[in-house]
Amino acid sequence: MTETMVTKPASQDLVQLSALTLPALQHLMEAWGQPKFRAKQVLDWRNKGILDPVEMKNIPEALRDRLSSSLMCQPLRLVRRECSRDGTRKYVFALNRPRLAGKMVEAVFIPEEKRGTVCISSQVGCVLDCPFCHTGTQGFEGNLSPGEIVAQVLMIKADLLHEPMTGDLHDGVTHIVYMGMGEPMANEEGVHGSLALLMDEDGLKLSRRRITVSTSGLIPQIDRLGQVHPVNLAISLHAAMDDKRNVLVPINRKYPLTQLRHCLDNYPLPTQRHITLEYVLLDGVNDQPEDIAALRRFVNPERERINLIQFNPYPGSPYRGTPKEHMSKFAQDLISKGIRATLRRSRGQDIMAACGQLKAETREVS
Ligand code: SF4
Structure with a gap:
């Protein structure tokens, strides 16, 4: 069985979400003026394999957009x-x-x-x-x-x-x-x-x-x-x-x-x-x-x-x-x-x- 699925390619060489540790993501949240707990929420999705912020249901839309534009979420x-x-x-x-x-x-x-x-x-x-x-x-x-x-x-x-x-x-x-x-x-x-x-x-x-x-x-x-x-x-x-x-x-x-x-x-x-x-x-x-x-x-x-x-x-x-x-x-x-x-x-x-x-x-x- 063969299937084809294509997701959007990233255009810039950005930090990869899959390579971030919790302290690094917390640091990023602080720099973005977000509460620290958001880092854990994002990592919980990531660790399940959900890399597209659009699918991270408990994350506010503005933060999802920021994640998408500032990180390479899908390397x-x-x-x-x-x-x-x-x-x-x-x-x-x-x-x-x-x-x-x-x-x-x-x-x-x-x-x-x-x-x-x-x-x-x-x-x-x-x-x-x-x-x-x-x-x-x-x-x-x-x-x-x-x-x-x-x-x-x-x-x-x-x-x-x-x-x-x-x-x-x-x-x-x-x-x-x-x-x-x-x-x-x-x-x-x-x-x-x-x-x-x-x-x-x-x-x-x-x-x-x-x-x-x-x-x-x-x-x-x-x-x-x-x-x-x-x-x-x-x-x-x-x-x-x-x-x-x-x-x-x-x-x-x-x-x-x-x-x-x-x-x-x-x-x-x-x-x-x-x-x-x-x-x-x-x-x-x-x-x-x-x-x-x-x-x-x-x-x-x-x-x-x-x-x-x-x-x-x-x-x-x-x-x-x-x-x-x-x-x-x-x-x-x-x-x-x-x-x-x-x-x-x-x-x-x-x-x-x-x-x-x-x-x-x-x-x-x-
Ligand atoms: S080292 Fe490279 S070339 Fe050699 S068996 Fe492994 S993958 Fe193949």
């Missing part, structure tokens, strides 16, 4: 929404800020019975170019701001308010994963800023245990993440031998596996949490007995588990996925060697929303 506009048979929804958003106006990013909502996970983008395109990744083929066009990253979550919340899930599927946002377009650790300003907003007591109040940042392995940035915002960590490993990983995850040439090992050993883990090692299985490439042996040498089973991912082909992709039976055998071989390994069920494949498939098909809209 993104929804261009398209696609719904998978399994309930997964993929959203294509266009950016409104002048420098990146019309550039598009994607986010995905993945509902399960007891949780609803939003997968968000941190960049337009990606600074890196992992050869199996659809996003990597797009090139890099810009970093998202904290407000643009958080706005993806807010707009999905609003969509779920207007059109809840059916059946047993959860229709709230309980978990966030930074696994959409882009390398989050190459946009530290946007990612740290958005993490603060997502965890803010007056914001979305998400626990750090419910947020996961996925990175291909930018080591100084991972160290800083652990110091400042020690959320769950996922690493795009995809090979445990330097020669193979140099090809599949080219950042490995800069930060090879020995450095990654040291970094992971020092990442602060909440109790009973693990670092997830993402491993997309590519037929004849990284699914051989030597790869099992290399994983056995690399993985610290006390602190890490492997998430085996089915490769999702995209048009023009040079790789094939490992056949399903061989994936199960690969998982069993790891488990028999004491390594926790799970096979991730691929979601939203029919709408190109599965892992590694995100790429805005059209670069710009006007």
Whole structure:
């Protein structure tokens, strides 16, 4: 199912409502001669996903107009929404800020019975170019701001308010994963800023245990993440031998596996949490007995588990996925060697929303 909804684009580079904290908004209200409590009222709407002041019913009209003209209330506009048979929804958003106006990013909502996970983008395109990744083929066009990253979550919340899930599927946002377009650790300003907003007591109040940042392995940035915002960590490993990983995850040439090992050993883990090692299985490439042996040498089973991912082909992709039976055998071989390994069920494949498939098909809209 495809739907098109277009909201008005903003024309100036203004402060984004999605990036404001309660003290900042209170300060603004005072400067505008408004009572302080209005700030909380506005944030309550914002936190539900209502970003258009027109819909903020208990706010006086004059203040709604001031909000609309003085802030960028809607940093993104929804261009398209696609719904998978399994309930997964993929959203294509266009950016409104002048420098990146019309550039598009994607986010995905993945509902399960007891949780609803939003997968968000941190960049337009990606600074890196992992050869199996659809996003990597797009090139890099810009970093998202904290407000643009958080706005993806807010707009999905609003969509779920207007059109809840059916059946047993959860229709709230309980978990966030930074696994959409882009390398989050190459946009530290946007990612740290958005993490603060997502965890803010007056914001979305998400626990750090419910947020996961996925990175291909930018080591100084991972160290800083652990110091400042020690959320769950996922690493795009995809090979445990330097020669193979140099090809599949080219950042490995800069930060090879020995450095990654040291970094992971020092990442602060909440109790009973693990670092997830993402491993997309590519037929004849990284699914051989030597790869099992290399994983056995690399993985610290006390602190890490492997998430085996089915490769999702995209048009023009040079790789094939490992056949399903061989994936199960690969998982069993790891488990028999004491390594926790799970096979991730691929979601939203029919709408190109599965892992590694995100790429805005059209670069710009006007
Ligand atoms: S796998 Fe991640 S880091 Fe690599 S190109 Fe794709 S989005 Fe970028």
